[in-house]
Amino acid sequence: DTREQLQPGTYRTVIKSKFIDGNLEIAQTVLDGESKKEILLSSYLCHPSMANNELSGPLVLLGLYHRIKTWTRRRYTYRFAMHPETIGSLGLLYLKGDHLKENLVSGLVINCMGGKPNELVFKHSRNDDSLLDKLLYHLNNHGYNHENIKFSPLSGSDERQYNSPGFQLPVCCVSRCFHVGYDEYHTSLDDKENMGIKTLLDSIDKLEKVLIALEQTATFENKFPYGEPNLGKRGLYPTLSFYSKERVNQLEELNHIKMLLNYSDGKCDTVDIANLLKCSVVDMETAIHKLENQSLIKML
Amino acid sequence: DTREQLQPGTYRTVIKSKFIDGNLEIAQTVLDGESKKEILLSSYLCHPSMANNELSGPLVLLGLYHRIKTWTRRRYTYRFAMHPETIGSLGLLYLKGDHLKENLVSGLVINCMGGKPNELVFKHSRNDDSLLDKLLYHLNNHGYNHENIKFSPLSGSDERQYNSPGFQLPVCCVSRCFHVGYDEYHTSLDDKENMGIKTLLDSIDKLEKVLIALEQTATFENKFPYGEPNLGKRGLYPTLSFYSKERVNQLEELNHIKMLLNYSDGKCDTVDIANLLKCSVVDMETAIHKLENQSLIKML
Amino acid sequence: DTREQLQPGTYRTVIKSKFIDGNLEIAQTVLDGESKKEILLSSYLCHPSMANNELSGPLVLLGLYHRIKTWTRRRYTYRFAMHPETIGSLGLLYLKGDHLKENLVSGLVINCMGGKPNELVFKHSRNDDSLLDKLLYHLNNHGYNHENIKFSPLSGSDERQYNSPGFQLPVCCVSRCFHVGYDEYHTSLDDKENMGIKTLLDSIDKLEKVLIALEQTATFENKFPYGEPNLGKRGLYPTLSFYSKERVNQLEELNHIKMLLNYSDGKCDTVDIANLLKCSVVDMETAIHKLENQSLIKML
Structure with missing residues (x-):
């Protein structure tokens, strides 16, 4: 190929270009x-x-x-x-x-x-x-x-x-x-x-x-921000009061719900809230979804 | 009592309640x-x-x-x-x-x-x-x-x-x-x-x-904020110039007064000012009181 | 002198002063x-x-x-x-x-x-x-x-x-x-x-x-803030592409230029920008001067 056949020395490169409408x-x-x-x-x-x-x-x-x-x-x-x-x-x-x-x-x-x-x-x-x-x-x-x-x-x-x-x-x-x-x-x-x-x-x-x-990362606004809304009648409160695996899960979700309601003031986003709870924002997906379904929070 | 006489087993609790107007x-x-x-x-x-x-x-x-x-x-x-x-x-x-x-x-x-x-x-x-x-x-x-x-x-x-x-x-x-x-x-x-x-x-x-x-914790506003007000004619400047226990107290109070006057800009509160002086806000009570009495500062 | 001749004892100092119009x-x-x-x-x-x-x-x-x-x-x-x-x-x-x-x-x-x-x-x-x-x-x-x-x-x-x-x-x-x-x-x-x-x-x-x-310490505003302005046609882009002392200097200046253009948003000052680059604001003098000359930045 051409490059192989070149002799040692200084070469000048000519680049031919032109402007075309396009x-x-x-x-x-x-x-x-x-x-x-x-x-x-x-x-x-x-x-x-x-x-x-x-x-x-x-x-x-x-x-x-x-x-x-x-x-x-x-x-x-x-x-x-x-x-x-x-x-x-x-x-x-x-x-x-x-x-x-x-x-x-x-x-x-x-x-x-x-x-x-x-x-x-x-x-x-x-x-x-x-x-x-x-x-x-x-x-x-x-x-x-x-x-x-x-x-x-x-x-x-x-x-x-x-x-x-x-x-x-x-x-x-x-x-x-x-x-x-x-x-x-x-x-x-x-x-x-x-x-x-x-x-x-x-x-x-x-x-x-x-x-x-x-x-799952967004800023929500609590639509019932004056005091805590009644969670029981909306099916968001644990129905079990003795200790069990299910109760533990319900309590974790309740914690997510309480945190989301209190801190969804239009300023804190869900990562802020997850950080306060020291959990991953990914883990709050169910709680966010349920609160949205109940029209308790709305994404800004 | 009744509870003592119950036999082992599973019991169902009936709670009777009713809604009344009140x-x-x-x-x-x-x-x-x-x-x-x-x-x-x-x-x-x-x-x-x-x-x-x-x-x-x-x-x-x-x-x-x-x-x-x-x-x-x-x-x-x-x-x-x-x-x-x-x-x-x-x-x-x-x-x-x-x-x-x-x-x-x-x-x-x-x-x-x-x-x-x-x-x-x-x-x-x-x-x-x-x-x-x-x-x-x-x-x-x-x-x-x-x-x-x-x-x-x-x-x-x-x-x-x-x-x-x-x-x-x-x-x-x-x-x-x-x-x-x-x-x-x-x-x-x-x-x-x-x-x-x-x-x-x-x-x-x-x-x-x-x-x-x-x-003692409040935000005050200096009512004479353009330069330092004359403290001597208001009886707020130490009258002793040699070292004595009384002079030390007067100087401490003078420091409180100077800090309160300079930082009472409507934004800093008295805890901020005490923190700058590394003293307790409680210790500034006399100085605050004297400055209020002379209408030099006013609580917001 | 008089002070040397004074006998031991307590003296009272009289300071004579008067108010004059002036x-x-x-x-x-x-x-x-x-x-x-x-x-x-x-x-x-x-x-x-x-x-x-x-x-x-x-x-x-x-x-x-x-x-x-x-x-x-x-x-x-x-x-x-x-x-x-x-x-x-x-x-x-x-x-x-x-x-x-x-x-x-x-x-x-x-x-x-x-x-x-x-x-x-x-x-x-x-x-x-x-x-x-x-x-x-x-x-x-x-x-x-x-x-x-x-x-x-x-x-x-x-x-x-x-x-x-x-x-x-x-x-x-x-x-x-x-x-x-x-x-x-x-x-x-x-x-x-x-x-x-x-x-x-x-x-x-x-x-x-x-x-x-x-x-050299000021807040500038990039006058061509929508995307990066063309530096080559303004003589601000290095003309050397092989490594040399001059090329190194050109690259350092180019870095100053790029940082100044991106961060001169009317909020960051040149010390902020120098801190981001971990260089002294004094070293950015040439770049600032060239960008001003090309009307690319203007001091606020």
Whole structure:
């Protein structure tokens, strides 16, 4: 091949390029939820012929779409975005920036989902105060082993545009190795070796698990906030008074209910409440559901 | 007696009850102070035939009433409340909720004042930010040995209603043992053994001492805030310039005066100021009094 | 001399004084900067026949005036004030209090600049939240060895009037020994021994260095906050892609630029941004200057 035949010496590279009129193509789709509040899942196409960075991102995005579509219930609305890196997210922000400023709860830029490290690494959003940011720290105390790192605009991908000062959208970034790099990064050696299907599925599993926890993460308002509402007549009070396994479960649920009622003041979210109880927000799912069904609390 | 004669076996208990029309009786009385701002002292009657829980509460409430009535000066207005537990406090909130939201500085639900532990235990208010909450932590650094525990809606008494999210009234709860319980709790064995008169008097003494400290705990506004007012012509500057015991006392009082003047900006309260000086708010009483007399500061 | 000839015994001192009509003389001068925001440098004349306390203060103030006058650029406007202690600063506040409340960024009362301790000691402002307060802590992490102590109204000088609750102007105080005192303090022995010219010059050098750092300490607003602006076409992107000393410098500057752009949201100041980057605010001078020149950021 030509490169092999070159003699030693200094060469000058000529790159021929030209400007042509065209369009910027960006793709979006939405899975509606009960609330207009949105979760943004975003990946990008810069050089998708390379495997881990970057085909793994779009593949995991696609996998999550098919998972979330089958959920029996979605509190949040999910927006899926795919586009050329940087300029594509700027295009999305041009079209949907105001909408996202009003409705976005949290977002996630997804790439490098197939590499070697076993655990996911979440780069948090600039202001590190969204529900997903908070949840990610919380879950670390309850058996989730992902790593959390701080936002930085110095490197990274589309999260830099989403988190620019005019938007400050709470978009995190998830990868297995983006922040540390790997030898094959940005070379033709970034191939299937760096992106096993099994690892991609593991990424989808882990992200879905986080998103399911995020579904329980919200700020509710107690609709009967003046004193404690009568729980017995609403079927929310334990009917057993002797000690048994069932009684223990009923009491745990009653504790969740009492905490949710007292602290759902429109300011505390369910992670705050779970932290007060030193339990996982995931464990409060049943209590949240029952209180919603009885119209005792309503998501803000 | 009948229970002794029963044969071993499983019994079914029949409780005969009926609904009758009637009234909910709740008792209140007020001792006016210089300010409309209120301190609520609240106890309850659920099963007052039992001693420590709960006759001790009403007895201590009564004792405090007679003590506070004799104070030569009351900055705050004191409201005393007694009623059936839970439903009675809901009744009080129905009648006085708006008034209390506007005027309540801090409150205290009182029960289990006769038990064995030597020190009082204060369960703080939900938001833990009222003057009494702050004072209770402060006094621990200045020789008061009570214990402080966090609010929880999971157990307790009327403080759960006062601290419900629609009211969020800063009402604490005080007892000697309510949070840990005792073997005779809620049985006919909760008798005089668990509630000596000497212990009740000790409870009254300790609570009065806290309330006297609370009288010095307020946010004042410096009425001459532009530069330091002339202290000499108001008789507030030491007249001795050589070292003596009296001079030391005068200097300490001068320090209190300077701190109160500089930090009484309508935001810092006297506990903040005492903390800056690393002294007890109780020790600043004379300085506060002199500055009030000279109309240099005014309670907000 | 007379005192030597006095016999042992108790004497009564007669101090003859009278009230005369007159004027309070206070001196001010201003060096204009690009912004109306002001830095106040203030010293005083109480008994200027004594050396360290207090002629050293006016001398250092004068020295700083001549230094700052020669700066090629001043972001801030500098106000220099000299007057009798306490009553003079009250006079200045009477005339300029409203102006200073609107425009003052930070201030500094200067005295005892000639004493023995090698390092300057800064007594911070009452609220300890101005740009100078923040900068002084920051510089300690980057090779500046001054000491920081908290505000107190119990002793000190004109900073007590500037920081009185009605004004709360963020005026610090700097000295070498004012807070600990020295044996010759307030006696005729406070002479040239306590105020070498070399030490005065060292004080001027150190204060000028702090003020130069303060010139880089400001809150900027990114004028192109929606996504990252194109740096290449503005000459702000490194032109070298191989590793070299120059490339390393270019990358460091690029990091400063990226951080300044992302965090200049009108809330974060440059010390916040430098802290995020773990660098000194002084090191960001070039990047700040280039971004200002390109109208990408503007000081608030």
